[in-house]
């Protein structure tokens with residue numbers, strides 16, 4: 686790897702942020718200069734293809750969020766640029782590791798490692814209890830450290846693509862699937878609980894929330910990253926009119 690490593694990551698509720706930080710910490714302790722850049726605040730065309738690049742994101746619908754894919758698709762052409770990826774997930778993904786490798790090879794990048802790291806689920810009501818979740822985080826961060834060691838020792842791998850993954854990739858990147866999910870989630874608020882603090886609008890990575898007369902109004906670009914629901918200080922954001930369990934691994938201020 687080059688001595689300068691730029692990691693572009695997205696994290697809805699903090700799992701991927703914790704993993705990205707752990708990888709940076711390990712690489713840094715071995716002498717690498719590592720920058721972390723949030724994807725939602727980064728311009729893909731300004732990525733420096735002379736450095737080693739890292740990509741990190743949560744798995745969503747077997748793949749990842751459409752705006753993360755947009756970022757990746759708009760990366761500049763590589764210069765045999767070494768690139769590695771990591772994702773965090775609750776259980777299983779099939780539609781990202783292989784598809785991303787194929788895409789990056791076509792774009793003249795050199796894939797050097799891919800790792801999927803299990804962390805607690807942040808998906809609505811399936812979020813587990815806090816004790817179990819902190820154990821999962823601990824294990825996830827151990828896995829992140831081991832992955833960073835493999836990157837340093839040049840033993841990381843990026844595995845091949847079973848045929849089933851093409852179907853999962855298609856599902857996970859299909860616009861109608863995402864539109865359907867977002868419509869079904871139908872995010873809204875409880876005006877009784879909302880304190881008009883505006884935090885949800887600041888945190889939304891795709892500017893899907895506008896504040897009107899103090900209250901948030903949701904547009905149609907929602908990617909279901911869970912950030913607004915998880916970090917609303919009053920638990921005022923509802924899914925289909927109902928309160929949902931939320932999960933977060935960091936504080937809201939860690940996204941700014």
Ligand SMILES: Cc1cc2nc3c(=O)[nH]c(=O)nc-3n(C[C@H](O)[C@H](O)[C@H](O)COP(=O)(O)O)c2cc1C
Nearest residue numbers: 696697698699700701743746747775776777806807
């Ligand atoms: C809309 C949505 C879809 C998800 N889809 C999957 C999935 O297909 N497979 C999986 O294992 N986990 C899935 N998850 C769980 C997340 O990938 C996992 O909790 C991740 O660590 C969250 O990372 P973050 O805290 O950085 O946002 C999904 C979560 C959300 C919100």
Ligand code: SF4
Nearest residue numbers: 879880882883885917
């Ligand atoms: S973060 Fe919660 S309390 Fe603050 S404006 Fe949004 S919905 Fe209302």
Ligand code: SF4
Nearest residue numbers: 889907908910911913
């Ligand atoms: S509206 Fe909420 S769940 Fe949807 S993309 Fe924005 S922060 Fe994420």
